Amino acid sequence: MSRHTADADSGDVDRKRLVRLMILIGIVLIVVIEGVTFAGLLGDALLGGNGDGNGGAGTATDTATPATDRVGVGDELLAETPQRETVRAASVTARDDGWVFQLTLAINNTADSDYQFRFETVETTGGQQVDGSGSIVVPAGESDTVTGRWVLPESERPDAVTVVGVQLANETTVTETVAIERIPVQYQ
Helix, strand or coil: CCHHHHHHHHHHHHHHHHHHHHHHHHHHHHHHHHHHHHHHHHHHHHHCCCCCCCCCCCCCCCCCCCHHHCECCCCECCCCCCCEEEEEEEEEEEECCEEEEEEEEEEECCCCCCEEEEEEEEEECCCCEEECECEEEECCCCEEEEEEEEEECCCCCEEEEEEEEEECCCCEEEEEEEEECCCCEEEC
16 A cells, blocks of 8 residues: 555545534534523423513513512511511412412511511512502511512512511611512412
8 A cells, every 4th residue: 555545545534533523513512502492491481481582581671670689588688777687488379360479578676676567569570560468567686577468460570579667766767679589480
C-alpha cells in the first residue's frame, strides 16, 4: 500500500467521524429543545398556567412587581414592624363560585403593646381589587395566627395583598401592599 492511499483512507475515516459527530450533535440538540418545550408545557399544566407561555404570569404589559420582590411561604410580610408576620400557608383553590385565595400568617408580637393586624384587599393578576376578610389582635408578648380569605374572579390569581398593622398603644399604623409569589391552583 502506498503512502498516498493510506493518507486518503485516513481522510475518509476523519470525514466519517466528522459526519457521525455532526449527526449526533443534531440529534442531541433536537432532544434538548423538545425536552425544554415539554418541561414548559408540563410546568404550565401542573402550576395552572394560563396558556400565555409565561406560566400564568400575565402579559408583557402587566406592571406586576418583579418575582425577586415577592413574598412567599416562610417570608416576613411587614418588615417595618417590630412584630414578625410570617407567611405560614398560601393557597388558591378553584371552585364553582370563583377561585378562593387564602393566606395564613403566624404573628409573633414582641412589642410592649397589643398589636392589631388585618387583611384588606387583594389585587389580582388581571388588575381587579377584591375585598377580603381576616383580622386579629395579638396581646403583647404573645403569638397567634390569622387567615385572610378572598373570592377571586375565575382564572385570576393574587398578585398583591394590602395589609394593615396597628400598634394599639400609640395608634402607629403601617399599611402596605405586598406582592405575592405565584401560587399553584388546586382544583376541586
